[in-house]
Amino acid sequence: MVSPAIALAFIPFVVSLLIRYRHYFLLFYRAVLVRWLRDYLTGITKEERAFQYIMTHAIPGDPLHILETFDQWSYHCEYLCNLGPQKAKILERLIYEKAPLTVLELGTYCGYATILMAQSLPLGARLYSVEMNPCKAAVAEKVIRLAGFDDDTVELIIGSSEEVIPLLKEKHGLFQADFVFMDHWKRCYLRDLQLLEAHDLLPKGATILADNIICPGAPHFLQYVKACGKYKWRIHRTSLEYFRGIRDGMAQITYTGLP
Structure with a gap:
């Protein structure tokens, strides 16, 4: 004892x-x-x-x-891993600054960031959002339509990013994405960035914003971005959504097309 x-x-x-x-x-x-x-x-x-x-x-x-x-x-009420108001300001500002005509979102979840981006897009722009979980996609679909966005503005694609990205050109008519928002499984960030490169889906100057790069973190993704020479990058220091006491961050990277 x-x-x-x-x-x-x-x-x-x-x-x-x-x-x-x-x-x-x-x-x-x-x-x-x-x-x-x-x-x-x-x-x-x-x-x-x-x-x-x-x-x-x-x-x-x-x-x-x-x-x-x-x-x-x-x-x-209950914690949801939505983007939250602090990070939403960063994403919204970038959408207004870049004015992308084609946006790819990896990880729809409940449609929070989808709605934020859709209401900030220039006239005639289109957003493609990929969610692998059918149950969460069903909720997101209802939320997106409740907000007033139809399929002409937001196309919700159900499937894993690994399977969807190679088919974006042929099946969904997305030939290049001016802006990419990553907020799905963090271990998939690097793989999916390289898939976007391999399928020539990133035009020169394309912006990629990756969430939660500190909590829970995406170290291999950051290491690649910093070392490969293809991107300019910066880190936006934030807190975890709805928890000011937990440090987090968003990685903003710009595709240079080099080397």
Whole structure:
């Protein structure tokens, strides 16, 4: 048995861990434990619960109000790994600055970033969004249409990015993407960037914005971008969506077409 003296000696250490990593414990509680409990009690996914909230509280046809309602849900009800308001400002500013006519989004999730980009696009632009999970894609489809964007503006493609990217030209008519937003599995960032290169889908000057490059991180992607000589890059320092105490960042890279 552990003596009381030894047990007491560990208390300051445990308390210090709890204080230092309190944001991560809270994230685990909100993102995992609460979700498991409510999934069990309601029989539907948290994304479907969020959509029910959107239907009840958001104004149809008002993209900004729908995004604000998503934020309210994520702050006060259940955690969703949407883009969140802090990162949304970076993405929105880049869309306005670059004014891309063709946008490729990898990882639709619930359609938060999709709506943000769609309402910022210039007239005549088209957004192609890829989501591999059919259940999440079904929620995103309803949210995107609720915001007022039809298939002429936003085409939702269901499938894994590895399978979809090689077919973008032939099957979906996307010959080159002026702007790419990556917010899917972080381990796929490097693979998919190289797929975009291999299939000549990046024109010179194309912008790629990759989310969550610090938390949970995409080290191989960043290493490649910095070392290959094909890109100019910068890091936007942010916090994790809806958690100001957890550091994160977005990588903005520009394709130079070299070497």
